[in-house]
Amino acid sequence: MACPENMFFLIGLFMSGVLACFGKRDLIATMPDRLDVLTGSCVQIPCAFYIPDQNDYKFNSTILTSGVWLKGSTKFGEGQDNVRFHSSKTVNRYQGNITGNMSQKNCTTVFFNVTTSYSDKYFFRIESQPFRATDPDKSVNIDVRDLPPSPIITVSGEVKEGTPVSLNCSAVAPCPEHPPELTWTLPTQFTPENQLQENPDQTKSILSTVTFTLSYLHHEKNITCTAVYPVGTSNKTAEHTMMLNVSFSPKDTLASISPAGPVLVGSCVNLTCSSTANPPVTNFTWFQISGGKPTQEASGQSYTLNVTVGDGGLYYCEARNSHGRGKSEEEKLAIKGKTGTLGTILD
Numbered sequence: 551m552a553c554p555e556n557m558f559f560l561i562g563l564f565m566s567g568v569l570a571c572f573g574k575r576d577l578i579a580t581m582p583d584r585l586d587v588l589t590g591s592c593v594q595i596p597c598a599f600y601i602p603d604q605n606d607y608k609f610n611s612t613i614l615t616s617g618v619w620l621k622g623s624t625k626f627g628e629g630q631d632n633v634r635f636h637s638s639k640t641v642n643r644y645q646g647n648i649t650g651n652m653s654q655k656n657c658t659t660v661f662f663n664v665t666t667s668y669s670d671k672y673f674f675r676i677e678s679q680p681f682r683a684t685d686p687d688k689s690v691n692i693d694v695r696d697l698p699p700s701p702i703i704t705v706s707g708e709v710k711e712g713t714p715v716s717l718n719c720s721a722v723a724p725c726p727e728h729p730p731e732l733t734w735t736l737p738t739q740f741t742p743e744n745q746l747q748e749n750p751d752q753t754k755s756i757l758s759t760v761t762f763t764l765s766y767l768h769h770e771k772n773i774t775c776t777a778v779y780p781v782g783t784s785n786k787t788a789e790h791t792m793m794l795n796v797s798f799s800p801k802d803t804l805a806s807i808s809p810a811g812p813v814l815v816g817s818c819v820n821l822t823c824s825s826t827a828n829p830p831v832t833n834f835t836w837f838q839i840s841g842g843k844p845t846q847e848a849s850g851q852s853y854t855l856n857v858t859v860g861d862g863g864l865y866y867c868e869a870r871n872s873h874g875r876g877k878s879e880e881e882k883l884a885i886k887g888k889t890g891t892l893g894t895i896l897d
């Protein structure tokens with residue numbers, strides 16, 4: 551269906567295509583939009599370039615092509631002060647290396663010993679014979695900080711007792727030669743699996759995965775993932791803590807009768823049921839054992855009984871939530887001065 555909105559969208563695409571065709575973009579570089587980097591560490595800029603059709607013939611891969619990184623603006627040449635790295639120069643403002651193979655249009659670059667003054671946007675330029683060009687429309691924003699960003703924990707599957715849960719912790723690795731080390735603090739035993747991952751924008755991350763079976767005892771326990779980044783001879787640490795919210799059927803269900811001792815016929819006793827559950831108990835039901843079989847007596851967390859002769863005996867309660875039910879032990883309601891029937895005692 552071609553809705554009006556879609557038509558406008560298509561026209562928009564067509565227009566931008568036309569603009570790209572007639573625009574002055576002699577070089578098209580691909581690199582991430584931004585990179586978060588640690589001071590003192592290195593940064594790898596994943597980079598590739600291609601030369602649009604009208605100029606591609608000018609690129610001769612057998613001729614040495616130099617890569618140039620420009621800080622803050624695309625200006626290049628006499629009187630310009632924004633060249634930070636030029637791969638054919640032996641002395642550069644930045645210590646770095648183009649590790650990609652430029653003949654294969656791979657301009658992946660590493661800068662070492664990064665400082666906060668490196669924070670800026672950077673443009674890429676190639677210099678070869680006879681072709682020289684800068685991509686003015688693409689830059690990478692390098693953000694240098696003293697502390698690493700927190701790793702990110704994600705949880706898959708239902709967080710429910712008895713089911714396996716899978717946790718991922720992911721931490722950026724802007725300097726893949728010195729990736730962070732990830733460790734977990736969990737309320738159970740576990741075996742982590744760690745790997746270096748490539749993100750869709752070609753940046754790298756370390757991913758650590760753990761899987762374990764949940765128990766209601768894990769409810770409201772904290773889990774922590776810690777990323778330790780080696781920087782020079784020291785380490786920089788960042789962590790992420792989250793509390794587990796495990797859903798479980800009612801546990802520790804307890805029936806209590808008050809007063810506890812034998813009672814007189816005609817007096818009041820309270821029966822109260824308690825239980826822990828997540829989500830909370832929605833339904834308490836009371837049963838009396840009569841004739842050896844449980845009979846439902848009441849619903850509600852507690853109820854009051856004006857005692858009659860037939861009320862003596864064993865009671866229990868049942869708590870329910872959406873995950874199941876929990877049953878209490880049986881409690882005895884004893885009646886003063888009556889003998890002979892179940893649950894009564896001699897005065």
Ligand SMILES: *[C@@H]1O[C@H](CO)[C@@H](O)[C@H](O)[C@H]1NC(C)=O
Pocket residue numbers: 610611612613
């Ligand atoms: C590329 O450069 C080499 C060496 O200068 C030259 O021999 C070759 O003819 C060039 N190729 C093209 C397609 O221009």
Ligand SMILES: *[C@@H]1O[C@H](CO)[C@@H](O)[C@H](O)[C@H]1NC(C)=O
Pocket residue numbers: 647648649
């Ligand atoms: C630059 O990187 C290349 C490819 O990884 C490597 O062979 C070369 O030794 C590096 N040069 C410097 C100065 O680090």
Ligand SMILES: *[C@@H]1O[C@H](CO)[C@@H](O)[C@H](O)[C@H]1NC(C)=O
Pocket residue numbers: 598649650651656657658
């Ligand atoms: C580009 O070079 C880098 C560094 O050598 C390498 O890790 C990456 O895989 C290369 N990219 C492609 C697309 O070949």
Ligand SMILES: *[C@@H]1O[C@H](CO)[C@@H](O)[C@H](O)[C@H]1NC(C)=O
Pocket residue numbers: 651652653654
């Ligand atoms: C770079 O790529 C070219 C062309 O594919 C290849 O001939 C050359 O050996 C590569 N250089 C390195 C250092 O891998």
Ligand SMILES: *[C@@H]1O[C@H](CO)[C@@H](O)[C@H](O)[C@H]1NC(C)=O
Pocket residue numbers: 645662663
């Ligand atoms: C980084 O700088 C320190 C001191 O300034 C120097 O010792 C070290 O060799 C440098 N590292 C790299 C990879 O250039």
Ligand SMILES: *[C@@H]1O[C@H](CO)[C@@H](O)[C@H](O)[C@H]1NC(C)=O
Pocket residue numbers: 704705706707716717718757759
């Ligand atoms: C963990 O990462 C793996 C690999 O990227 C992915 O397949 C899985 O869905 C992720 N799980 C969670 C809980 O995010």
Ligand SMILES: *[C@@H]1O[C@H](CO)[C@@H](O)[C@H](O)[C@H]1NC(C)=O
Pocket residue numbers: 772791793
């Ligand atoms: C769990 O983490 C929170 C937030 O980080 C913290 O306030 C709380 O004290 C922790 N609880 C336990 C039991 O460690």
Ligand SMILES: *[C@@H]1O[C@H](CO)[C@@H](O)[C@H](O)[C@H]1NC(C)=O
Pocket residue numbers: 731778780783784785
């Ligand atoms: C840095 O952390 C690693 C583990 O990630 C540890 O082995 C090393 O001793 C730590 N170094 C310092 C200086 O704390």
Ligand SMILES: *[C@@H]1O[C@H](CO)[C@@H](O)[C@H](O)[C@H]1NC(C)=O
Pocket residue numbers: 816817818856857
């Ligand atoms: C219990 O019921 C009896 C008979 O209906 C009544 O006389 C008595 O007052 C009631 N006791 C209480 C404590 O309500």
Ligand SMILES: *[C@@H]1O[C@H](CO)[C@@H](O)[C@H](O)[C@H]1NC(C)=O
Pocket residue numbers: 808809818819820854
């Ligand atoms: C029973 O519960 C009611 C209301 O919760 C309270 O007023 C009463 O004193 C309790 N009776 C006994 C015997 O615990």
Ligand SMILES: *[C@@H]1O[C@H](CO)[C@@H](O)[C@H](O)[C@H]1NC(C)=O
Pocket residue numbers: 795796797828829
């Ligand atoms: C924990 O889970 C329960 C049940 O799924 C839900 O009702 C409750 O809102 C959750 N609590 C928090 C703090 O997320």
Ligand SMILES: *[C@@H]1O[C@H](CO)[C@@H](O)[C@H](O)[C@H]1NC(C)=O
Pocket residue numbers: 833834835849
């Ligand atoms: C609680 O459970 C009992 C027993 O199945 C049922 O009779 C009663 O209607 C339920 N009450 C509610 C409020 O769901």
